[in-house]
Amino acid sequence: MDWFSLFLECFTIVWLSVLHIWFVCCLTGKEKKPQYFAGYFFLLGIIQILFSYGEWGDILAEGAEAAALFGVCLFMGNSRSVSLTSAVLAVYVSQLSFGMTNSLEAMVIPPALRGVWLYILIVLAAWISVFLCAGCYGLILRFLSLKEVVSAHCVRILLMSGLFFFSAEIYILQTSYSYVPAKSEPTKHLVLLMLQVMGMGALIGTLYAYEHTCRSFRIQAELDSLEQAARAQKTYVAEARNRYERTRSFRHDVKNHFLVLDGLLGGGKIHEAKEYLKKLETTASALSLPCHTGNPAVDVLLGEKLELAGARKIQWEVSAILPKDSGIDDFDWCVIFANGLDNAITACEKLDREKRICVIGEMQGDFYHLEFGNTCSPGPLLPAGTGLFNIKAAAEKYRGAMLTEKTEEWFSLHVLLNMEHCV
Numbered sequence: 444m445d446w447f448s449l450f451l452e453c454f455t456i457v458w459l460s461v462l463h464i465w466f467v468c469c470l471t472g473k474e475k476k477p478q479y480f481a482g483y484f485f486l487l488g489i490i491q492i493l494f495s496y497g498e499w500g501d502i503l504a505e506g507a508e509a510a511a512l513f514g515v516c517l518f519m520g521n522s523r524s525v526s527l528t529s530a531v532l533a534v535y536v537s538q539l540s541f542g543m544t545n546s547l548e549a550m551v552i553p554p555a556l557r558g559v560w561l562y563i564l565i566v567l568a569a570w571i572s573v574f575l576c577a578g579c580y581g582l583i584l585r586f587l588s589l590k591e592v593v594s595a596h597c598v599r600i601l602l603m604s605g606l607f608f609f610s611a612e613i614y615i616l617q618t619s620y621s622y623v624p625a626k627s628e629p630t631k632h633l634v635l636l637m638l639q640v641m642g643m644g645a646l647i648g649t650l651y652a653y654e655h656t657c658r659s660f661r662i663q664a665e666l667d668s669l670e671q672a673a674r675a676q677k678t679y680v681a682e683a684r685n686r687y688e689r690t691r692s693f694r695h696d697v698k699n700h701f702l703v704l705d706g707l708l709g710g711g712k713i714h715e716a717k718e719y720l721k722k723l724e725t726t727a728s729a730l731s732l733p734c735h736t737g738n739p740a741v742d743v744l745l746g747e748k749l750e751l752a753g754a755r756k757i758q759w760e761v762s763a764i765l766p767k768d769s770g771i772d773d774f775d776w777c778v779i780f781a782n783g784l785d786n787a788i789t790a791c792e793k794l795d796r797e798k799r800i801c802v803i804g805e806m807q808g809d810f811y812h813l814e815f816g817n818t819c820s821p822g823p824l825l826p827a828g829t830g831l832f833n834i835k836a837a838a839e840k841y842r843g844a845m846l847t848e849k850t851e852e853w854f855s856l857h858v859l860l861n862m863e864h865c866v
Contacts, residue, residue, distance in 0.1 A: 447562060451565070457484070460480055462537065462577060464480050464483055466532075467515075467519075470584060470588065470589050471516070471525055472590030486515070487508065493507075509530050513527050520823065547571070550636075551564075579643060587654055736761075737766075740773040741765060741777060744777050744780055748781070749784075751788060752791070752800060755788065757792075758799045759799070759801070760800070763805075771841060775837045775840060779858055780802075782831070783834060784802070784815065787815055788800070790820070796818075802814070803816075810860060814855060815855070815856040817853070838858050838860060843859040844858075845858050
């Protein structure tokens with residue numbers, strides 16, 4: 444191997460390492476760490492050495508490149524389906540860039556050209572491949588993001604399309620260029636170039652359709668969930684009003700109850716007075732709520748959810764007084780509390796050890812801060828579900844925010860509501 448070929452191979456490995464890792468990090472929302480670039484560069488170097496001095500075939504070399512990138516994506520913490528999809532797309536686009544540049548080289552560079560000018564044109568073609576690949580990656584990132592995957596099934600559908608495009612490009616590179624003379628038939632190279640351009644266009648069209656389809660499914664699911672939540676919250680509000688009306692009636696009759704007790708005690712009917720008091724206690728217990736936040740609808744909701752938690756042997760603690768006349772609709776309060784407690788109860792149900800839920804609410808400057816904490820299973824933080832989306836939507840309605848965090852075996856959901864913009 445001459446020095447120029449060695450330089451060209453090193454240059455190719457460097458820019459492939461940089462562009463591939465940059466692309467998959469942007470696509471999956473992962474931080475761009477130096478160890479990702481270094482590790483992938485090392486793997487590409489090993490692959491280049493093995494396939495340069497062995498008769499493995501170029502198709503296996505491309506497969507090994509995709510496998511190496513797949514391994515790095517897994518190391519980043521991505522799922523297998525997301526990792527494989529990202530790796531296939533990254534390698535496919537880089538090969539597509541190589542193929543288009545090779546076709547341009549065959550049509551532009553004269554067959555008899557030798558010396559320095561040939562080296563300059565080859566280096567220029569290599570740089571064109573770099574910029575072409577980077578541009579295609581940027582175009583793909585405008586239509587596709589795997590940061591928040593709603594369904595692994597959807598990713599598998601995208602993966603099958605990516606594998607088809609990747610296989611077709613490998614076939615073109617490994618068969619067409621083997622049978623088309625490099626210098627004598629520029630028309631056939633023009634046809635190959637057009638095929639690869641159309642391949643890129645087909646990929647962009649597929650990604651565009653995929654993203655819009657997934658967005659439609661997400662929007663429909665969110666609408667269904669919101670409609671269901673709206674019906675549930677209306678029920679909570681109606682129950683809260685009914686309970687408070689019954690409490691008001693009970694308070695109105697307290698004087699009458701006292702008169703009855705006074706008559707029983709005055710007549711020496713101690714046993715009857717005790718029985719009457721037990722009935723009053725039963726009635727009062729039915730009207731009382733385990734928590735008092737200052738919001739009737741939320742108090743009723745908490746009563747039902749915490750009764751459910753108690754039935755599942757989950758310990759609970761609530762310390763929250765909601766601001767009065769805050770401008771926040773009862774519906775939105777119920778959306779936040781209902782989904783926050785549902786998620787906490789679901790997480791605790793999976794445990795065979797201590798089960799605990801803690802809800803804390805307090806003013807912090809112009810913000811009201813709610814925290815839902817619960818014990819949970821060890822492991823990575825799961826993707827946000829529809830319940831968390833509803834909480835986030837309610838928080839952002841009042842120019843607030845939602846944040847989730849997990850430390851060891853404790854999960855925390857933080858909700859900030861901007862009181863300054865609620866009045």
